[in-house]
Amino acid sequence: MTNGVIIQFNNVTKQYDNDPPVLKDVSFEIERGKFYTLLGPSGCGKTTILRLIAGFTEASEGEIFFNEKKINDIPANKRQVNTVFQDYALFPHLNVFENVAFGLRIKKLKNAEIEQKVREALSFVNLKGYETREIREMSGGQRQRVAIARAIVNEPEVILLDEPLSALDLKLRTEMQYELRELQRRLGITFIFVTHDQEEALAMSDEIFVIDKGKIQQSGTPTDIYDEPINRFVADFIGESNIVKGRMIADYRVEFVGKEFECVDQGLNENEPVEIVIRPEDMVITTLEHGKLQVRVDSQLFRGVHYEICCYDKDENEWLVHSTKKANVGDKIGLYFDAEAIHVMRHGETEEEFDRRLEAYTDVEPDGK
Amino acid sequence: MDKRISPISKLFLVIVFFILYAPIFFLVFYSFNSGGTMSNFEGFTLDWYKELFHDVRLLIIVLNTLVIALLSALISTVVGVLGALVIHSVKRRQTKNTLLSLNNVLIVSPDVIIGASFLILFTMAGIKLGFYSVLFSHIAFSIPIVVLMVLPKLMEMSPTLIDAAKDLGANRWNVLSKVTLPFITPGIFAGFFMALTYSFDDFAVTFFVTGNGFSTLSVEIYSLARRGIALNINALSALLFLFTMLLVVVYYFITQRNKPKGMGVRK
Amino acid sequence: MENKLSRNLYMVPYVLWIVLFVIAPIFLVVYYSFFDIEGNLSFINYQKFFTPVYLKMTFSSFWYAFLITAISLLIAYPTALLLTKTKHKQLWLLLIIVPSWINLLLKAYAFLGIFGTYGVTNSFLEVIGIGAQQILFTDFSFVFVSVYIFIPFMILPIFNSLNELNPTLLDAANDLGASKWITFRRVIFPLTMDGVKSGCQVVFIPALSLFMLTRLIAGNRVITLGTAIEQHFLVTRDWGMGSTIAVFLIISMFLIMIVTGTRKRGV
Numbered sequence: 001m002t003n004g005v006i007i008q009f010n011n012v013t014k015q016y017d018n019d020p021p022v023l024k025d026v027s028f029e030i031e032r033g034k035f036y037t038l039l040g041p042s043g044c045g046k047t048t049i050l051r052l053i054a055g056f057t058e059a060s061e062g063e064i065f066f067n068e069k070k071i072n073d074i075p076a077n078k079r080q081v082n083t084v085f086q087d088y089a090l091f092p093h094l095n096v097f098e099n100v101a102f103g104l105r106i107k108k109l110k111n112a113e114i115e116q117k118v119r120e121a122l123s124f125v126n127l128k129g130y131e132t133r134e135i136r137e138m139s140g141g142q143r144q145r146v147a148i149a150r151a152i153v154n155e156p157e158v159i160l161l162d163e164p165l166s167a168l169d170l171k172l173r174t175e176m177q178y179e180l181r182e183l184q185r186r187l188g189i190t191f192i193f194v195t196h197d198q199e200e201a202l203a204m205s206d207e208i209f210v211i212d213k214g215k216i217q218q219s220g221t222p223t224d225i226y227d228e229p230i231n232r233f234v235a236d237f238i239g240e241s242n243i244v245k246g247r248m249i250a251d252y253r254v255e256f257v258g259k260e261f262e263c264v265d266q267g268l269n270e271n272e273p274v275e276i277v278i279r280p281e282d283m284v285i286t287t288l289e290h291g292k293l294q295v296r297v298d299s300q301l302f303r304g305v306h307y308e309i310c311c312y313d314k315d316e317n318e319w320l321v322h323s324t325k326k327a328n329v330g331d332k333i334g335l336y337f338d339a340e341a342i343h344v345m346r347h348g349e350t351e352e353e354f355d356r357r358l359e360a361y362t363d364v365e366p367d368g369k
Numbered sequence: 370m371d372k373r374i375s376p377i378s379k380l381f382l383v384i385v386f387f388i389l390y391a392p393i394f395f396l397v398f399y400s401f402n403s404g405g406t407m408s409n410f411e412g413f414t415l416d417w418y419k420e421l422f423h424d425v426r427l428l429i430i431v432l433n434t435l436v437i438a439l440l441s442a443l444i445s446t447v448v449g450v451l452g453a454l455v456i457h458s459v460k461r462r463q464t465k466n467t468l469l470s471l472n473n474v475l476i477v478s479p480d481v482i483i484g485a486s487f488l489i490l491f492t493m494a495g496i497k498l499g500f501y502s503v504l505f506s507h508i509a510f511s512i513p514i515v516v517l518m519v520l521p522k523l524m525e526m527s528p529t530l531i532d533a534a535k536d537l538g539a540n541r542w543n544v545l546s547k548v549t550l551p552f553i554t555p556g557i558f559a560g561f562f563m564a565l566t567y568s569f570d571d572f573a574v575t576f577f578v579t580g581n582g583f584s585t586l587s588v589e590i591y592s593l594a595r596r597g598i599a600l601n602i603n604a605l606s607a608l609l610f611l612f613t614m615l616l617v618v619v620y621y622f623i624t625q626r627n628k629p630k631g632m633g634v635r636k
Numbered sequence: 637m638e639n640k641l642s643r644n645l646y647m648v649p650y651v652l653w654i655v656l657f658v659i660a661p662i663f664l665v666v667y668y669s670f671f672d673i674e675g676n677l678s679f680i681n682y683q684k685f686f687t688p689v690y691l692k693m694t695f696s697s698f699w700y701a702f703l704i705t706a707i708s709l710l711i712a713y714p715t716a717l718l719l720t721k722t723k724h725k726q727l728w729l730l731l732i733i734v735p736s737w738i739n740l741l742l743k744a745y746a747f748l749g750i751f752g753t754y755g756v757t758n759s760f761l762e763v764i765g766i767g768a769q770q771i772l773f774t775d776f777s778f779v780f781v782s783v784y785i786f787i788p789f790m791i792l793p794i795f796n797s798l799n800e801l802n803p804t805l806l807d808a809a810n811d812l813g814a815s816k817w818i819t820f821r822r823v824i825f826p827l828t829m830d831g832v833k834s835g836c837q838v839v840f841i842p843a844l845s846l847f848m849l850t851r852l853i854a855g856n857r858v859i860t861l862g863t864a865i866e867q868h869f870l871v872t873r874d875w876g877m878g879s880t881i882a883v884f885l886i887i888s889m890f891l892i893m894i895v896t897g898t899r900k901r902g903v
Contacts (some may be wrong), residue, residue: 407749486661
C-alpha cells in the first residue's frame with residue numbers, strides 16, 4: 001500500500017445560482033488506501049463533496065486534484081472513481097450479471113474477460129450463483145452487494161459510497177458495516193463513505209470528516225473526534241454529551257455550575273469563557289458526599305447495555321448519565337468524574353489552533369499520568 | 370373501503386356496460402342479416418362479407434388506412450421520443466411548462482380546428498391534398514400523444530441511474546442506448562400503439578385534408594353512412610371490431626411481456 | 637468532447653414539429669379570419685359573427701356541449717366509483733375503454749339502425765304501447781349518442797383519481813365520525829375534483845365541435861360551432877368566416893382550459 005495523497009480539494013466552493021453556497025471554501029486531502037467517512041446532518045454538503053469527486057457536478061470555485069492532476073473539467077465517465085448510490089441505482093432492465101458487467105462492456109472488454117471479472121466481483125460480495133437473477137428478485141441487502149460489485153469490478157482507485165446502508169434495517173446495517181470495512185481492507189483501495197449516522201462513522205472509519213453548514217468542522221480518527229470534539233456541534237452530533245458553559249480560571253482549573261474543578265487543559269486565557277463537555281458514560285453514580293456534582297434523578301430509560309439516567313442539578317442543568325447500575329427516580333445522588341473526563345472547548349477555535357493546543361498537552365503531560 | 374356493492378349499484382353497472390356494448394353487437398349481429406336492413410332479421414348470410422372482399426376500391430382504401438397508420442405511428446414515435454427527451458432535458462421550469470403547453474395544444478384542440486388549420490397550412494405550403502397531406506397530419510397529431518406516453522417513464526427514471534451509467538464510464542450515447550431507451554421501452558410501445566389507434570380512428574382531421582383521390586376507412590364509412598344504411602358497413606364494422614380486439618390483445622401481451630421480464634439480457 | 641451543435645441536433649425534429657404544426661396553424665387561422673370570401677382584408681367576418689344568427693348558434697352549441705358534459709358526468713362518476721370497488725377493477729376499466737377504440741363513425745352508424753323509424757327502439761316503444769316516435773334527427777338522439785361516445789373519456793380520469801385516493805383517508809373520515817355521504821361530499825369528491833375537471837375538459841371541448849354526429853344523427857337540426865366551421869371550409873369555401881369561428885372556438889377552448897386547469901395540490 002503506497003501512502004500518499006490521492007484526492008485533494010483546494011478552496012472548493014459550490015453554489016447553485018444565487019442560493020447560499022452548499023460548500024464554502026473547503027480544503028482537504030484524502031490519502032490512498034484509507035476508509036474515510038464524511039459525516040454530517042442532511043443538507044450539510046457531504047453528498048455534494050461526493051458528487052464533486054465523482055464528477056456529477058462542477059465546482060463553482062477552487063480546484064480538485066486526483067493523483068495530482070486537476071480534474072475539474074473531466075466528465076464523470078472519464079474518472080477513475082466509482083460510486084455506490086444511496087438507492088443503489090441498479091439498472092432494472094438488466095440482470096445481476098449485466099449490471100455488474102455494465103462498466104466492462106462500455107470499456108469493450110472481451111467476453112471471456114468480462115465473464116471472469118464479474119464472477120470474481122460477485123464472489124467477492126458473496127453473491128456467487130446470483131448471476132441470472134433479475135434486480136427486482138433481490139432483497140435490499142443483496143441489491144446493496146450488487147451495487148458494490150458493480151463498483152469494484154472496474155478496479156477504481158477510489159470508491160464513493162453515498163449513504164448506502166440507510167435503506168437497510170438495523171441488523172443488516174450492522175452486518176454490512178463489518179463487511180464493508182472488511183472489503184476495504186481486502187481491496188486496499190480508498191473508500192469515501194457518506195453518512196449521517198455517527199455510530200456507523202465511528203465503527204467503520206480510519207478518518208472522519210465532520211461536516212456542517214458547508215464546512216468541515218473537524219477531521220480526525222474516530223477516537224480523536226469522539227474524545228476531543230472541537231465545538232458544540234461536533235460534541236452534540238457525535239455521541240451524547242453534557243454541555244455546559246464554563247470559565248477557565250487558570251491552567252488546569254476550570255469553573256462551571258458555580259464550582260471549581262480540576263482539569264487537564266492549559267494554555268487558555270485567564271477567565272476565558274469556554275464550553276465544557278462531559279460524556280454521559282464518564283459519569284459515575286456515587287453517594288451525595290462523594291459526588292463532584294449533586295443532582296436529582298428525573299427519569300430513567302433502560303437501553304439494553306446500560307441505563308440512561310436523566311438528572312438535574314439545583315440550577316436546572318440537565319446531566320445525562322450512562323450507568324450499568326439502576327438509579328431511583330426522585331433520589332438525590334452524587335456524580336463523580338475524572339479530571340480527564342472534562343473536555344474544554346474554546347469559542348470559535350479553528351481546527352489548526354485546536355490541534356496545536358492538543359499537541360501541546362501531550363508534550364507537557366507525560367509526567368502527569 | 371367498502372368492498373361490497375349493493376344490488377342496485379350492480380344493476381347500474383350492468384346497464385352502463387349493456388349500453389356501451391349493445392350498439393357494437395347490434396352492428397355485428399345485423400351484418401349477417403340477409404334482409405338488407407338493420408330492423409328485420411330475415412336470415413343468416415355471409416353475403417355482405419363476400420361483397421366486402423370483392424370491393425376492390427374498398428380494399429385499396431383499407432390498405433391506404435393501414436399504410437398511413439403504420440407510417441405515421443412509426444415516424445411520430447421517433448419524433449415523440451426525441452420530443453420527450455427534449456422536454457425532459459430542459460432544466461428551467463418555465464421553458465419546460467411552455468414546451469408542455471405547446472405539446473398539448475394539438476391534444477386538446479378540437480379535430481375541426483386541427484383539420485381546418487392544417488388545410489390552410491397545406492394549401493399555403495403548396496402540398497397537394499392526398500396521401501402526403503393525410504400522412505403529415507396524422508404524424509402531427511400523434512406526436513404529442515407519444516410524448517405524453519413516454520415522458521412519465523422518463524420522469525419515473527431515477528436520475529441516479531444516469532449518474533451510475535456515467536460513473537461506470539458511459540458516454541452520452543451509451544447512456545441513451547443502454548439505460549434510457551431500455552427503461553422507457555414500455556412507454557415507447559404504449560405511445561406507438563396509441564398513435565396507431567389515433568390514426569385508425571381519426572375522421573375529422575382526415576376529412577379536411579384528404580383530397581378527392583384519396584380516402585381512408587373513416588372517411589369512406591362517413592360517406593357511405595350519409596347515404597343511409599348498407600349492411601356491408603356492418604360487415605366492415607364487425608371486421609374492424611375484431612381487428613381492434615386483436616390490437617388490444619397484442620398490445621396487452623407486449624406490455625405484459627415487458628413488465629416482469631424487463632428486456633432480458635442484452636449483449 | 638462532442639461539440640454543442642451536434643449535441644443538440646436531436647432537438648431539431650421536435651422543435652420543427654412545434655413550429656410547423658402547432659404555432660404556424662394557429663397563426664394561419666387567425667390570419668385567414670381577416671379575409672372575406674373574395675380575399676380582401678376586412679373585419680366583415682367578425683361583424684358577421686356578432687349577428688344574431690351566429691350568436692344563437694354559438695349559444696346553442698355551448699348549451700348542447702354543457703348538456704352532454706353534465707349528463708356524461710352524472711353517469712360517469714357513479715360508474716367510476718363503483719368500478720373502483722369491483723374485484724378486477726383494471727379489467728373492468730379496460731372493458732369500459734374498449735368501446736372508445738371502436739371507430740366513432742361506426743358507433744354513430746349503429747344508432748342510425750337503432751333509432752331509425754323502423755329500428756329496435758321504435759319496435760320496443762310500439763310493444764310497450766307508446767308507439768313509434770321520430771327519434772333520429774332530433775336533439776335527443778344527438779345528445780344521447782354524444783354522451784354514449786364521450787362516456788369512456790369521462791370515466792377514465794375520474795376512475796384514475798378515485799384509484800389514487802388513499803384508502804386510509806376514508807378510514808380516517810370514518811374514524812372521525814363521518815357518515816358515508818359526508819365522507820363522499822367532504823373527502824372523496826373534493827379529492828377527485830382534478831379527475832372531474834379533466835374529464836369535463838376532454839368532453840366539453842370536442843362536444844363543441846363535433847360535426848359528423850350532427851350531420852349523421854341530428855340531420856342538421858343541431859348546428860354546432862364545429863358544423864359551421866366544416867360548412868364554411870368544405871362546402872361554401874368561405875375560409876375567412878370558418879377561420880373566424882375557429883378563432884372563437886380556440887378562445888373558448890383556452891378559457892375552458894383555464895377554468896378546468898389542474899392545479900397541483902399540496903400533498
